């Protein structure tokens with residue numbers, strides 16, 4: 001049974017990714033700060049108290065996974081702030097960096113020994129981290145932190161290639177979750193199945209690419 005590890009698994013896109021892979025008969029480890037009723041009913045193995053924004057607690061929290069080999073790691077947990085040029089707070093921007101950029105880097109580093117040739121790492125980023133695609137401004141902390149995640153993902157693709165581990169940067173689409181006050185244009189369930197389809201197509205040859213969940217390659 002292939003093994004998937006998914007962060008931010010208690011709700012939104014993360015929860016639907018958990019449900020998708022459980023339905024495909026994967027062994028799923030669902031990482032979250034606090035579980036939810038939906039996650040409790042999903043059939044995944046739940047690891048609570050994984051705050052990806054807290055570098056002091058991640059290594060200990062992830063040590064619970066030390067005996068497993070991982071086929072797929074999905075760094076999904078994320079936060080969005082609505083900073084404007086006039087109104088932003090260094091602490092909330094720093095928080096977005098910690099969760100959106102440093103979190104995936106540290107989670108991946110802590111789980112490196114459990115990845116193997118053929119394993120995949122999928123970072124759920126956003127096209128809002130694209131410089132070329134930024135046609136509307138604002139969202140300073142979110143855009144900056146997702147651009148930083150994209151940079152980390154490309155470095156990881158280079159660094160892990162020799163070990164046969166492929167890395168993808170994935171934009172899920174505009175998805176109906178709490179993050180966007182449920183204003184998206186696709187459901188979290190559809191986003192999860194599209195993301196899984198793109199993850200299926202991830203290989204060591206195309207590692208380091210930035211994809212929309214609809215399969216389009218996005219500009220940096």
Ligand SMILES: NC(=O)c1ccc[n+]([C@@H]2O[C@H](COP(=O)([O-])OP(=O)(O)OC[C@H]3O[C@@H](n4cnc5c(N)ncnc54)[C@H](OP(=O)(O)O)[C@@H]3O)[C@@H](O)[C@H]2O)c1
Nearest residue numbers: 008012013033051052053076077078126174175177178179
């Ligand atoms: N929705 C969209 O349109 C959209 C578009 C582009 C990219 N994305 C990306 O998709 C990913 C999932 O977002 P979503 O739409 O599903 O949003 P969501 O419903 O707000 O879910 C966010 C998830 O991240 C978790 N999280 C936040 N801070 C965390 C922390 N410090 N440690 C651990 N987990 C934390 C949340 O857990 P708690 O319940 O503990 O807060 C929750 O499980 C994010 O990376 C987001 O940036 C979403």
